[in-house]
Amino acid sequence: MDGATPRILVVxxxxxxxxxxxxxxxxxxxxxxxxxxxxALELVDDDVDIVLLDRRMPDLTGDEVLEEIRARGIDxxxxxxxxxxxxxxxxxxPFDDYLVKPVTxxxxxxxxEVLLRRANYDERSQEFFxxxxxxxxxxxxxxxxxxxxxxxxxxxxxxxxxxxxxxxTLADLSDDDFRDxxxxxxxxxxxxxxxxxxxDPF
Numbered sequence: 226m227d228g229a230t231p232r233i234l235v236v237x238x239x240x241x242x243x244x245x246x247x248x249x250x251x252x253x254x255x256x257x258x259x260x261x262x263x264x265a266l267e268l269v270d271d272d273v274d275i276v277l278l279d280r281r282m283p284d285l286t287g288d289e290v291l292e293e294i295r296a297r298g299i300d301x302x303x304x305x306x307x308x309x310x311x312x313x314x315x316x317x318x319p320f321d322d323y324l325v326k327p328v329t330x331x332x333x334x335x336x337x338e339v340l341l342r343r344a345n346y347d348e349r350s351q352e353f354f355x356x357x358x359x360x361x362x363x364x365x366x367x368x369x370x371x372x373x374x375x376x377x378x379x380x381x382x383x384x385x386x387x388x389x390x391x392x393x394t395l396a397d398l399s400d401d402d403f404r405d406x407x408x409x410x411x412x413x414x415x416x417x418x419x420x421x422x423x424x425d426p427f
Contacts, residue, residue, distance in 0.1 A: 230255045231274040231341055236265040236290065237306070238282040246277065246306075249330040250337065262290040269294055273301045275340050277333070278320075280307035288318065295319045302340040311362040312369060313376040321355050323362040353387045356380055 232255045237243035243258040250256050259265035262285025269276060276294065280287035291303055304322040305315075311323055321340060324332065343354050363369050363377055371377040 233275045234269055234273050236278045249333050265290050276301050276303045277306050280305055280309045302344050311366045313374050315359055316376045316380050322358045356384045
């Protein structure tokens, strides 16, 4: 970003909520809002660093907007912020993080900080964190029995394969980096605790 103020696009079909998110973030970031998917796709470009994207919208769903953003090759970090509880359909969705409403100002700032940090990682490391975000989301979903879901087992296996590739890279992360990367996870979720005496979280 070369020192420029990070640019965030908030996509939320409830205008009051879109404006509230913008107020929460505009003290630190350059924030634009869109209240429908069509407008979001008009605004998003390679200068957008983060998209905060609702899933349930009347014209284009958040899922469709996400697919189009990725189809265009736009490299923004995308977080779904939605009232839709996660299910196994999220496993193949190309987002970077998933939060269930309601979210607070602190939630949004923590999420944005995490996503900006992750954007500096190499692509394989980013893929690991995307999968870890989905793992945490599914484990926190009230209607998903993860132990019975083949999609969850496949996700966990993919994480393990990437982790084996990235042992050296992830070992180079400081404790603070690793905690920051997982700051948006629900408390207690995931099995990647950091040993205070060792910077390697695994």
